[in-house]
Amino acid sequence: RRMAQQMREALDQGQFSLNWQIQAAVDTGEITGYEVLLRWIQPDGTFISPADFIPLAEENGLILPIGEWVLRTACAEAAAWAEPHKIAVNLSPVQLGHVDLPRLVHQILIETGLPAARLELEITETAMITDMERTTHVLRQLKLLGVSIAMDDFGTGYSSLSTLRAFPFDKIKLDRSFMSELDGGPQSAAIIRAVLALGESLAIPVLAEGVETLEQLTFLRDQGCDEVQGYLLGRPQKTAEGHIQQAARV
Numbered sequence: 691r692r693m694a695q696q697m698r699e700a701l702d703q704g705q706f707s708l709n710w711q712i713q714a715a716v717d718t719g720e721i722t723g724y725e726v727l728l729r730w731i732q733p734d735g736t737f738i739s740p741a742d743f744i745p746l747a748e749e750n751g752l753i754l755p756i757g758e759w760v761l762r763t764a765c766a767e768a769a770a771w772a773e774p775h776k777i778a779v780n781l782s783p784v785q786l787g788h789v790d791l792p793r794l795v796h797q798i799l800i801e802t803g804l805p806a807a808r809l810e811l812e813i814t815e816t817a818m819i820t821d822m823e824r825t826t827h828v829l830r831q832l833k834l835l836g837v838s839i840a841m842d843d844f845g846t847g848y849s850s851l852s853t854l855r856a857f858p859f860d861k862i863k864l865d866r867s868f869m870s871e872l873d874g875g876p877q878s879a880a881i882i883r884a885v886l887a888l889g890e891s892l893a894i895p896v897l898a899e900g901v902e903t904l905e906q907l908t909f910l911r912d913q914g915c916d917e918v919q920g921y922l923l924g925r926p927q928k929t930a931e932g933h934i935q936q937a938a939r940v
């Protein structure tokens with residue numbers, strides 16, 4: 691309950707900010723976009739991870755105003771960039787279920803002047819499980835606006851494959867746990883290969899998350915992975931621009 695009060699104040703007092711993490715094409719090294727990650731730094735300097743406060747915000751409904759703030763602020767920041775890179779914004783299943791999201795997204799795009807083609811929305815499969823029919827309807831309406839839809843944390847849920855069957859996602863984001871376990875045995879490598887083959891046969895580009903080493907990048911390149919994201923290319927940071935030299939080195 692205390693946390694709920696603090697979250698409300700955080701929104702009113704500007705304690706939330708956004709970080710950006712670069713995404714790049716494996717074959718050319720070109721920047722393909724930036725994922726937006728929410729940050730909460732309290733007045734005394736305490737950092738609270740979204741992994742800790744987002745589940746709470748989902749329970750008490752504050753994820754709706756917080757998620758709207760993220761969407762509006764991310765679109766406004768990106769609209770002012772010198773380079774028209776794409777941005778990827780995480781959506782909570784609660785946002786998909788409880789607001790007229792297509793109308794809100796449309797309104798924010800008009801307000802901020804960000805072209806719809808520059809916005810990608812990341813959905814986890816949890817959003818699909820809850821109400822598959824309703825969710826796919828909302829996702830179709832979002833696509834009609836011209837935004838793209840990515841399946842986030844792929845491979846960690848209970849129904850990854852049926853989720854892919856239910857909706858034509860524009861991107862598969864392979865969960866970073868497969869990357870971190872790549873050195874631990876042959877299983878992760880086999881699963882990564884299988885997901886890349888799946889993406890290829892469905893004609894959906896695959897982005898591997900959590901790429902931290904050159905060995906991982908080389909493996910992914912050899913296996914034909916489309917895009918990568920992770921500490922090797924860049925940590926999430928305040929502005930998108932600072933990433934460019936880092937990306938060029940890879």
Ligand code: G
Binds near residue numbers: 728
């Ligand atoms: O950035 P970090 O690794 O700390 O994020 C932890 C978790 O919080 C990740 O699962 C990430 O997807 C989620 N997250 C980060 N920013 C947002 C956001 O703006 N909205 C939602 N719904 N989730 C976010």
Ligand code: G
Binds near residue numbers: 711727842899
């Ligand atoms: O669930 P989602 O993919 O949205 O989560 C993104 C989270 O992953 C962010 O909180 C970000 O800080 C974290 N992250 C990004 N790159 C890496 C990485 O290379 N290694 C690890 N361990 N975490 C990462």
Ligand code: MN
Binds near residue numbers: 725
């Ligand atoms: Mn994500």
Ligand code: NA
Binds near residue numbers: 865
């Ligand atoms: Na993810």
